Amino acid sequence: MKDLNLPLTRADVESLELGEMVTLSGTVTMSIGLPTHRRMVELLDAGQPLPVDLRDGAFLHLSCYNRERPDGGHDALYLNPTTSTRYNAYMPRLVEGAGLRLVGGKGGLDEASVAALQRQGCAYLSFLGGGCALLSQAIRRVVSVHWPEEIAQFRLxxxxxxxxxxxxxxxxxxxxxxxxxxxxxxxxxLRGGQAVQALP
Incomplete structure (x- = not known):
């Protein structure tokens, strides 16, 4: 198990091997909102900065409910991965436009996204589906919350x-x-005739 400390260089990411197990430490940014992804791409296309600098960082498809405290701060209550393929249309632009080094969730990404990862020097991490209790133990604090008009899981x-x-x-x-x-x-x-036969 390798612990990756963010931010990362291109060389750091290119040294990662397919199938290698890792953990992340530092700051990570996340959202599961399709409108959020679209909004991020629109900002990049307009030449405007994103609310948070993602260069050499990680953007993850992790669901998280962040509860606002009376003092105006937030508490993150859990983390759970969602399916990344839902965001295929936006990921190539986000990967390269935001200068990402890591993306992740579950289920992978399409060929266009894989090509963008290779051009950028970025890797995709698969998180354990149903691993909410384990993943949530990693939370230390909420650094920032952007676009609070969205539901909690869609915020940046x-x-x-x-x-x-x-x-x-x-x-x-x-x-x-x-x-x-x-x-x-x-x-x-399947082509070799090794398909599993259905039980009678």
Whole structure:
């Protein structure tokens, strides 16, 4: 298990091996909102800065409910991954436009996103689905909350975390993907007549 301390250099990310297990420490930014992704891309396309600087950082598809305190601060109550493929249309622009080094969630990303990861020197991390109790232990504090008019899980949220994970390097910075490898293996088995037969 390798603990990655953010921010990261391109060389840091390019040294990660496909299938390697990692944890994250430092500040990470997250949202599961499609409107949030669209808003981020619109800002980048307009040449305007994002509310939080993501260069050399991590942007994750983690659901989080952040509760506002009476003093105006926030408490993050949990972390749980959602399916990244829902955001395929926005990820290439976000990866390169925001200068990301890590993205993550569950389920992987499409070919256009994988190509953007390779160009940028960015990797995709797969987090444990249903691992809410484990992942939430990494929360240390809420650093910032942007776009509070959105529901909590759609806001652009930055947290300080310690040893967030474990996560698997499922798409590396060189264009290799565990998802594609598994798909190719499944196709090969089907073509070879090794498909699992249904039980009677």
């Amino acid at each position: 949220l930055t947290l300080e975390v310690q040893a967030l994970g474990p996560a698997t390097v499922a798409i590396d910075a060189h264009g290799h993907s565990l998802y594609e490898q598994l798909r190719a293996q499944a196709v090969a088995r």
